[in-house]
Amino acid sequence: QVQLVESGGGLVQAGGSLRLSCVASGRTFSSYAMGWFRQAPGKEREFVAAISGSGITNYADSVKGRFSISRDNGKNTLYLQMASLKPEDAAVYYCAARRLRTLSSGSESYDYWGQGTQVTVSS
Numbered sequence: 001q002v003q004l005v006e007s008g009g010g011l012v013q014a015g016g017s018l019r020l021s022c023v024a025s026g027r028t029f030s031s032y033a034m035g036w037f038r039q040a041p042g043k044e045r046e047f048v049a050a051i052s053g054s055g056i057t058n059y060a061d062s063v064k065g066r067f068s069i070s071r072d073n074g075k076n077t078l079y080l081q082m083a084s085l086k087p088e089d090a091a092v093y094y095c096a097a098r099r100l101r102t103l104s105s106g107s108e109s110y111d112y113w114g115q116g117t118q119v120t121v122s123s
Contacts, residue, residue, distance in 0.1 A: 002026050002112040004095045009117030016085050016121075022078040022095030022114055030073040033098040036080045037107055038091035038119075045107055048093070049080060053101030060105070063089075087123045092116040 008020040020036070035050035049059045049069035057069050068081040078095055096110035104110070 002032070002097050004097060004112055004114035006093065006095045006114045006117040009093060009119045011120045011122065012085055014085060014087055014121055014123050017081070017083045018085065018119060020080040020082070020093055020095075020117060020119075022080075024076045024078070024097060026076070029071075029076040031099075031101060033101055033103045034069075034071060034078045035096045035098065035104070035107075035110060036069060036078075037094045037096060038089075039094070039116075040088075040091040043091075045094070047105040047107065050103040050105060051078070052103040056103060058103050058105060082119075085119075085121045087121045090119055090121045092118050 003025040006022045033052045036048040037045050038048050039045040047060050051057050051069045066084045070079045094116045095114040097112040098110045
């Protein structure tokens with residue numbers, strides 16, 4: 001069992017930056033592929049970014065070039081650096097872990113989820 005705890009959300013002006021963190025319990029963090037998803041009110045949860053156990057990354061087109069996903073296996077921590085934020089980036093951001101090292105953009109392939117952290121972007 002893996003527990004995930006996100007932090008770092010908040011209110012930011014359009015054009016600003018935020019860094020989200022996700023701390024995972026357990027001793028096998030490096031063996032999990034990790035992902036960030038988000039869900040805005042009235043919308044379905046959508047893929048944001050993913051990183052494999054070996055550090056290969058993948059991004060949704062909507063955040064490519066603005067967001068950066070990374071991981072520190074020594075600290076059991078996943079990060080999402082967000083820059084040039086837009087009002088449409090506002091959502092609850094979720095961290096997820098997949099019991100395989102290969103990355104995936106499908107939420108159904110992730111086995112563990114955090115509780116989410118709110119990101120609000122003012123225009």
